[in-house]
Amino acid sequence: MEPVFALAFGVMVAVAAYLLMSRNVLRIVLGLLVLGNAANLSIFLAGRLDSRIPPLVPAGETMLVGGANPLPQALILTAIVISFALVAFTVVLFESAHRRLGTLDAEAMREAEPRPAEKSVTEPRRSAPAKVTEHA
Amino acid sequence: MSSLILTTTSRLILPAALIFSIYVLLRGHNEPGGGFIGGLIAAAGIAVHAIPRGRTGLIALLRVWPKALIGAGMLLGIAAGIPALLLAEPFLTQQWPFASLPIGTTLVFDVGVYLVVIGSVLTFLSYYLEN
Amino acid sequence: MTLLALIAFPFLLAPFAGWAGGRSSPLVAAVPLLLFIGFAAMMPYVSADAIVHETHRWIPSLDIRAAFRLDGLSLTFALLISGIGTAVFLYASAYLKGAPRLARFYTVLTLFMASMLGAVMADDLMLLVVFWEMTSLTSFLLIGYTPEAAASRRSAQQGFLITVSGGLAMLAGVILLGTAAGTFSITEILDQREAIAAHPAAPAIIILLAAGAFAKSAQAPLHSWLANAMVAPTPVSAFLHSATMVKLGVYLLARMDPIFSDTGLWITLLTLFGAATMLVGATLAMRETDLKRVLAYSTIVSLGTLTMMIGIPGELAAVATVTFLIVHALYKACLFMVAGIVDHETGTRDSSKLGGLRHYMPKTALVALAGGLSMAGLPPFIGFASKELVYETSLETSGWWLVVAAALLANIAMVVVAAIVAIRCFAGEQTSTPKTPHDPGFAMLGGPAVLALLGLVFGAAPGLVGESLIVPAASAVAGYPVDYSLSLWHGFTPMLALSLLTLALGAFVFLRWDSIRPRLAGISQIDSWGPDRLYDRAMDGLQRMSTWQTQLIQSGSLRGYVARTLLVISVAGLATLLIRGGFEMPSFAGALTPDVTLAVLLVIGALAVARARNFVAGIVAAGLVGFTVALLFLVRGAPDLAFTQFSVEALAIVIMLAIVGRMPFRERDYRPSRERVRDIGIACLIGVTATLIMLAVLAQPFDPRLSDYFRMTSVPEAHGRNLVNVILVDFRAIDTLGEIIVLGLAAVAAAAVLAGLRRATSEKRP
Known part of the structure; x- marks a missing residue:
């Protein structure tokens, strides 16, 4: 049944990619949510879905025979929490940008990297590189 | 978001969630559970308590800024690795000082994870709480 | 242990020097004086055919050792460094009385002295490179003693850039030399000097090492940084930029001279550049x-x-070199x-x-x-x-x-x-x-x-x-x-x-x-066309190039970056599959279990997110995806993951809904339909790539060795029956430590962003 989930994984990646390329930053947040789940799913699939039994050694025994693959589970457990932190941090950044710039349009958020045309009007030539590093 | 129902039920939910989270944390080494899940459960319980009471309510409950929990957790995580260094083993080689008891530095480490998770979630949450 | 102790001594006493120097006490000169006495005590053990060696483990996996060697040349340098150091430290304690940042000054000066001693005593080329760069770094800090002054900053940067660029060339030379000789040990390299001089890489080694030495020892045309370094306080000029650091290049040439002294290129290069x-x-x-x-x-x-003297072969030249030094x-x-x-x-x-x-x-x-x-x-x-x-x-x-x-x-x-x-x-x-x-x-x-x-x-x-x-x-x-x-009078x-x-x-x-x-x-041509002006022009050019390159690569469009990244991933992934022949299909036989409904749910949820008309609907749809993944974890033997995922989804929805009131979610996408078609194309491409890679992975036979290792050892070695938790807190605890640090830092960074935002809003509306 893994191949069927591989197809679903592909759809999730495509949807996440489509949302990440949005101009509305809130759609980017949704894209990140889907992408995080897709990534975790891919690790889980790569470790195979052979067993329904959790990887717990029965009390009194010293080793486990069979059972679900514990390694991808350990990787995913931290990945879930980290992807939550990533999404939460992104939301904070976007809200901060929204407050400062009054827009949710990713194309309009150009304070750090203004278009060359805009820059030549507003700033002298030499200060351009310094400006980039300040915000980097 | 001051709701009478939430305020009242959270009085029950908070202690239940905290006790449950510690139970999950402690049994994690042998049964499903551990620092990550325990931390999330505790954070959810505290969140339910704090949402109707605002940021001041959160600080009154924790007595410290949530950021302090993050620092404390990281320190515990690092501290769990120190005994190994003293025994000239690689950092974070977990030690089991009591031959008969299954208590070792892993517990210190997992408590560190638990605190970092609580601290991080509440740090994110604290901004969205009303004053 | 003696040599190691002599080098460790100034490193360890640097804080003391900072403390004593900070209060302009002449006591600060005790550090170099004690070193001088220590090296003077080594004199009986060093002669024309007696050398003191000492080797300690450092990076055994790379065959790099903390090896030291004290021969006549090293000892001469060490005595000059510590002896002149004594005079300079004493001098500075009076000369700089009342100057700012003295504690830092003396700490850096002592660290410089320590690195200099390390460089001249290193018996391992890699160790030499490390100490060499440390002298460049401390020299940078000392030239830039007055960072308020533009001249000071420029001179510090110039000196640093030139010596470190030379150091880079030297590192390449050292690696070539080490490869040619099969060892980084200077003693062992000197033992096989004929073989190295005849090695095909010898000309490259000579040029690269000489470039490093020339930059450090201010040989024309790389000399201008030394004159500009005079903006540093006089004790620094007397110590670093006349007596010791600039001689390090000369030291390297002298150290390598036994190998290349009969090579035509070495003689020509050194004589011509010296002259x-x-x-x-x-x-x-x-x-x-x-x-x-x-x-x-x-x-x-x-x-x-x-x-020039080093370039000239023969023992008289060697005596002349050392005496003049x-x-x-x-x-x-x-x-x-x-x-x-x-x-x-x-x-x-x-x-x-x-x-x-x-x-x-x-x-x-x-x-x-x-x-x-x-x-x-x-x-x-x-x-x-x-x-x-x-x-x-x-x-x-x-x-x-x-x-x-x-x-x-x-x-x-x-x-x-x-x-x-x-x-x-x-x-x-x-x-x-x-x-x-x-x-x-x-x-x-x-x-x-x-x-x-x-x-x-x-x-x-x-x-x-x-x-x-x-x-x-x-x-x-x-x-x-x-x-x-040696005699003074040679007759007529x-x-x-x-x-x-x-x-x-x-x-x-x-x-x-x-x-x-x-x-x-x-003669104004010297000023307008000298290397100092060329340096300025090169720096200007570098800045123009970086501006041009930044404008080219950094368009400032987030979507552009994402689109290009995704395209590169797709093309690279597909090309690898194509070239390496990885298009393999796993068997779909027996795939239709009841669990497959979860896959269908995932697809429905994902498409619903993409088509969501408002943010709340999007969150709900994303929640559907998350809960479905959690269900899959639950039914496929991963209860830990399922519980974690459920909690995280719940928390994420709480936080997401909290921001709904703060930011408007426009129903319409900002994208014009032409862009939307292009984006859908890229999205489908990356989706197909991801699916094909995943299928190719699943078509491979599964290697259970690592998982089995954890199944076998978890209870006997780590005293835990929950394998997932044991891996997290024991077998791979350092990974987990890194992850909680990432998690914590993300939260702290978010708090900082929000604090800045709160301050900005309160300033606007006082």
Whole structure:
């Protein structure tokens, strides 16, 4: 049944990619949510879905025979929490940008990297590189 | 978001969630559970308590800024690795000082994870709480 | 342990030096003094054929060792570094009294001394490179002692960029050399010198190592940073930029000389660059009035002389090199400190405004005279012997006329510079200066006086330094035990005639200096086309290039970055599958279990997110995806994951809904439909790529070894029955530690962003 989930994984990646390329930053947040789940799913699939039994050694025994693959589970457990932190941090950044710039349009958020045309009007030539590093 | 129902039920939910989270944390080494899940459960319980009471309510409950929990957790995580260094083993080689008891530095480490998770979630949450 | 202790000592005492120096206590000089005593105690163990070795483990996996070697050359350098260091530390404690940032200054100065000692004692090329770069770094910090001043910043950066670029070339040379020899150990490399000199990579090694040494030792055309480094406080100039650090390049050349001394390229390169540097330095020295810059250019002349002497093969050249090395360090450090005293006492170091200072500061005048006489190479000072040796070596060289001409010119410049510092400022009529000068106290005058006196003592009794230092060091440079007896007087020889000619011409130039200097200074081409201007142009060019490149690559469009990244991933992934033949299909047989409904749910949820008309609907749809994944975890043996995922989804929805009220979610996408079609194309491409890769992975047979290892060892070794938790907190605890740190830092960073935002809003609406 893994191949069927591989197809679903592909759809999730495509949807996440489509949302990440949005101009509305809130759609980017949704894209990140889907992408995080897709990534975790891919690790889980790569470790195979052979067993329904959790990887717990029965009390009194010293080793486990069979059972679900514990390694991808350990990787995913931290990945879930980290992807939550990533999404939460992104939301904070976007809200901060929204407050400062009054827009949710990713194309309009150009304070750090203004278009060359805009820059030549507003700033002298030499200060351009310094400006980039300040915000980097 | 001051709701009478939430305020009242959270009085029950908070202690239940905290006790449950510690139970999950402690049994994690042998049964499903551990620092990550325990931390999330505790954070959810505290969140339910704090949402109707605002940021001041959160600080009154924790007595410290949530950021302090993050620092404390990281320190515990690092501290769990120190005994190994003293025994000239690689950092974070977990030690089991009591031959008969299954208590070792892993517990210190997992408590560190638990605190970092609580601290991080509440740090994110604290901004969205009303004053 | 002795050598390691000698090197560790200054590193460990750097905080003490910072503390003592911070309160301008002369006690700070105890650190170099103790080191000097330590190295002096090593003298009996080092001779022409006796070397002290010491090896400690460092990075065994890369075959890099903390190996040290104390032979004549290293010991000579170590004594110069610690001895002159003592004088300089003592001097600085009075000279810099009341200056800002003293604790940092002395800490860095001590670290510099420590790195310098490490560099000259390293017996491993990698260790040498590390210490070498540490001297560049500390030099950067010391030149930039006054970061408020633009000149200070520029000079610090220039010195750093040039020496470190050289260091990079040297590192490449070191790696080539290490590969050719099969070891990084200098001792072992020297043992197989013939094989290395004949190795096909030898020319590349020579050029790369020489580039590093030339940059460090300010050989033309990389010399301008040294003159600009004079913005540093005088103790730094006396210590780093005349006596020690700039000699490190010379040290490297001398260290490698036994290997390449008979190679034509080595001889040509060193002789030509050395001679050119002498010429350039001598010319530029004649244009300056600032005492420190005059001395700096004369240092460049000396460094050129040393390079040229190393390039000349033979044991006489080795003796001449080492003798001049010691002599130069003694008198140049002394004269720099005298120039500093003059500056400190009168408030100016412009030689055209100074004169008659002997009336105010007779003791200083005496010290200056002694230093100047050694520099000018007059008997009975050791400088005389050194100059005769340089002439003798030059006369014996093939192509001697070039070498002799360069040496003559250099020595004339030495005479003139010595006269400018020692005579011009102190003799003649009194001039009015910004401050009324008088002799400084012992702390400032003691060091230079001792150094000048040593020039006289060694000259009167050359055996004192000849047997114990010069012969062992010359043996190290030559590569075999040298037999030479140093003496002051050689009788009436061609060298003596050259010496007399030098003095006569030097005196002539000095007397006509007032008319010669302005004429030389008037040649504006030197200023507009010299390497210093070229450096500025190169830096400007670099900045223009980075602006151009930034505009090219960083369009500023987030979507552009994402689209390009996704395209590259797709193309690279598909190309790899195509080239490596990875298009494999796993079997779909038996795929239709009831669990497949979860896959269908995932697809429905994902498409619903993409089609969501408002943010709340999007969150709900994303929640559906998340809960479905959690369900999959639950039914496929991962309860830990399922619980974590459920909690996280719940928390995420709480936070997401909290922001709904704060940010508007426009129903319409901002994208015009043409862009939307393009984005859908890219999205489908990456989706197909991801699916194909996933299918190719699933078609491979599963390797259970690692998972089985955890199944077997979890209970016996880690006393835990929940394998997932045991992996997290025990087997891979460092990974988990890294992850909780990432998690915590993300939260702290978010808190910082939000705090800044809150401050900005409260400022707007007070």
